[in-house]
Amino acid sequence: xxxxxxxxxxxxxxxxxxxxxxxxxxxxxxxxxxxxxxxxxxxxxxxxxxxxxxxxxxxxxxxxxxxxxxxxxxxxxxxxxxxxxxxxxxxxxxxxxxxxxxxxxxxxxxxxxxxxxxxxxxxxxxxxxxxxxxxxxxxxxxxxxxxxxxxxxxxxxxxxxxxxxxxxxxxxxxxxxxxxxxxxxxxxxxxxxxxxx
Amino acid sequence: xxxxxxxxxxxxxxxxxxxxxxxxxxxxxxxxxxxxxxxxxxxxxxxxxxxxxxxxxxxxxxxxxxxxxxxxxxxxxxxxxxxxxxxxxxxxxxxxxxxxxxxxxxxxxxxxxxxxxxxxxxxxxxxxxxxxxxxxxxxxxxxxxxxxxxxxxxxxxxxxxxxxxxxxxxxxxxxxxxxxxxxxxxxxxxxxxxxxxxxx
Numbered sequence: 001x002x003x004x005x006x007x008x009x010x011x012x013x014x015x016x017x018x019x020x021x022x023x024x025x026x027x028x029x030x031x032x033x034x035x036x037x038x039x040x041x042x043x044x045x046x047x048x049x050x051x052x053x054x055x056x057x058x059x060x061x062x063x064x065x066x067x068x069x070x071x072x073x074x075x076x077x078x079x080x081x082x083x084x085x086x087x088x089x090x091x092x093x094x095x096x097x098x099x100x101x102x103x104x105x106x107x108x109x110x111x112x113x114x115x116x117x118x119x120x121x122x123x124x125x126x127x128x129x130x131x132x133x134x135x136x137x138x139x140x141x142x143x144x145x146x147x148x149x150x151x152x153x154x155x156x157x158x159x160x161x162x163x164x165x166x167x168x169x170x171x172x173x174x175x176x177x178x179x180x181x182x183x184x185x186x187x188x189x190x191x192x193x194x195x196x197x
Numbered sequence: 198x199x200x201x202x203x204x205x206x207x208x209x210x211x212x213x214x215x216x217x218x219x220x221x222x223x224x225x226x227x228x229x230x231x232x233x234x235x236x237x238x239x240x241x242x243x244x245x246x247x248x249x250x251x252x253x254x255x256x257x258x259x260x261x262x263x264x265x266x267x268x269x270x271x272x273x274x275x276x277x278x279x280x281x282x283x284x285x286x287x288x289x290x291x292x293x294x295x296x297x298x299x300x301x302x303x304x305x306x307x308x309x310x311x312x313x314x315x316x317x318x319x320x321x322x323x324x325x326x327x328x329x330x331x332x333x334x335x336x337x338x339x340x341x342x343x344x345x346x347x348x349x350x351x352x353x354x355x356x357x358x359x360x361x362x363x364x365x366x367x368x369x370x371x372x373x374x375x376x377x378x379x380x381x382x383x384x385x386x387x388x389x390x391x392x393x394x395x396x397x
Binding site for chain 2: 029030031032033034035036037038039040041042043046058059061062063064065066067068069070071072073074075076079080083084087091094095098099102106108109110111112113114116117118120127128129130131132133134135136137138139140141142143144145146147148149150151152154155157161162164165166167168169171172173179182183185186187188189190191193194195196197
């Protein structure tokens with residue numbers, strides 16, 4: 001993956017305008033978070049690195065790793081994206097933007113989920129539900145592979161790094177070892193200078 | 198703790214109030230530091246607090262997976278909405294997210310302050326390589342269930358090629374491939390069957 005040297009030029013927005021753009025971005029993506037939300041990762045990358053210039057590509061990779069390492073649902077990466085979007089405006093704006101972004105990504109899907117819970121008995125046997133469940137599965141599968149490849153490219157490490165990635169992938173599938181161990185060991189290897197980017 | 202899992206409806210505790218919902222979900226999120234959120238939520242909601250039967254918990258997992266949104270978050274919404282509607286859902290969500298999310302925001306502040314330090318960047322380069330491996334495993338994890346369905350593999354491959362080779366963004370992909378796939382899998386003739394819910 002060649003290092004992209006094109007400079008991303010952010011839109012000239014006021015602090016408030018930037019916040020509103022963050023909120024709107026995540027509000028409008030919420031209902032597309034199929035298969036548990038990880039399907040949105042490459043879209044997050046596109047928006048925050050290519051389109052709005054909130055982060056550099058390696059910052060995106062860092063943030064993804066932090067969100068994976070942190071306890072709690074991995075969709076919390078959105079909070080860090082929001083924080084990055086407003087970082088140059090200072091800590092308070094970036095906290096506001098972080099909490100706002102997380103609320104924005106959760107609000108529409110939560111409202112839909114409440115409606116779904118209250119009317120589940122009515123449509124649990126509807127053909128729409130069956131077709132939706134079975135049809136969206138394979139698409140989710142394709143998206144997850146695309147997302148995995150995107151994150152791998154974003155990590156942009158040297159050969160030892162790629163070996164670690166592939167090894168972790170195999171261990172994730174074959175063992176029940178907590179991924180925190182993998183990150184701890186890989187972090188150590190990085191600290192020793194064995195994994196570079 | 199050692200309750201037999203498939204609870205009969207008459208064994209249930211009285212429905213939780215808003216405060217109980219918040220504390221219960223907070224307990225789930227604190228217990229699951231290090232992983233296994235779904236298992237903890239079942240242990241606490243079904244076995245310890247006896248708010249719902251195992252059966253309705255599993256129904257919740259099905260609904261949570263089906264609808265957009267992170268599965269664990271949707272599960273909290275399901276539990277809250279069961280007892281207290283929209284407000285319950287919001288309170289359960291807050292209980293589940295408040296501590297881990299605030300922790301992550303603090304980590305984020307530290308990250309943006311210090312990520313340019315060479316030592317921090319070196320460690321992160323390693324952690325990122327491991328995280329990329331985790332991302333790569335997501336697709337393989339659900340691949341097994343589609344092996345016997347050639348059409349599913351074709352749809353998945355087409356989606357992958359559209360995104361990776363032709364750089365189509367997610368929303369057009371879903372809006373285009375979604376209806377096609379739904380039409381293909383539209384139930385015909387036989388009564389719809391619900392696959393048994395798997396654990397997350």
